[in-house]
């Protein structure tokens with residue numbers, strides 16, 4: 493889908509009800525969540541989901557996250573075990589995605605799950621996303637609203653510059669507060685971290701009273717979208733840079749002089765919120781060689797380092 497007219501919707505009642513109408517008609521509408529902007533479609537409409545994969549250039553074996561307004565609604569689509577229910581009660585709405593057995597009679601398009609018998613589902617904590625879900629009143633499948641493999645969007649302008657002409661609408665709902673995609677957890681056979689994200693693993697482990705297994709360590713399904721090259725800016729990326737070469741542009745962290753600094757005070761929450769915008773800024777500056785300061789690997793630093801490692805990876809495969 494190219495050269496379609498991309499309507500901009502205000503994040504008020506009228507805008508959200510117009511955006512919901514576009515979803516009802518099988519259209520593609522980007523909207524803010526607290527993590528990143530999502531590109532939403534009706535998760536029950538296979539034609540719409542197929543157009544979504546096409547608009548992103550996303551491999552169709554990489555399944556999507558479904559967004560719903562509450563735990564109660566989520567129960568219509570997936571089967572909760574006791575651990576999953578307690579995590580949902582503790583962290584929803586919020587930056588947690590649970591991978592759970594799909595209810596086959598719930599009407600979710602098989603393209604959403606890429607044929608898996610599990611569904612990734614979450615309840616976003618963002619008033620605009622909640623307003624859109626209330627107006628649409630159905631499950632919204634939404635990957636991040638960027639072309640596959642490129643940097644995820646945390647501002648309306650990121651979506652506009654990357655996706656205008658390819659999608660039917662964008663809700664202009666301000667910046668995403670968390671700035672990193674949700675943390676993905678499967679609870680069977682044991683609680684397993686499938687993707688580090690905007691909810692720190694430490695918070696989940698404190699609630700569980702146990703450590704999370706890592707994908708690959710158990711028979712829990714891995715997230716098929718975790719391809720090596722992802723979040724790629726135009727320039728090359730060198731991690732853990734303690735010195736900067738003359739031809740490099742520094743993406744800094746902490747008390748250091750840098751072209752773009754994720755958090756001069758060394759705050760990981762601030763750095764998470766700034767990460768994707770920083771990569772968009774470096775693209776706009778035409779940075780060809782990006783050096784990145786070391787970033788601590790705890791709390792949100794784990795997800796930041798995960799995204800940066802993928803940004804630095806050789807660019808053969810593309811991801812979400």
Ligand code: TXA
Pocket residue numbers: 525527528529530531554555556557589591605608610611612634635636637672673674675676686687713714715716717718812
């Ligand atoms: O914060 C977020 O999660 C954002 C916002 C829009 O909600 N969405 C997002 O979606 O990051 P996306 O498509 O960029 O990433 C979805 C990830 C992929 O790695 C995919 O493989 C994984 O979720 N996934 C989806 N369904 C799955 C399943 N049934 N089992 C395992 N992993 C799954």
Ligand code: MG
Pocket residue numbers: 635636644811812
């Ligand atoms: Mg993505």
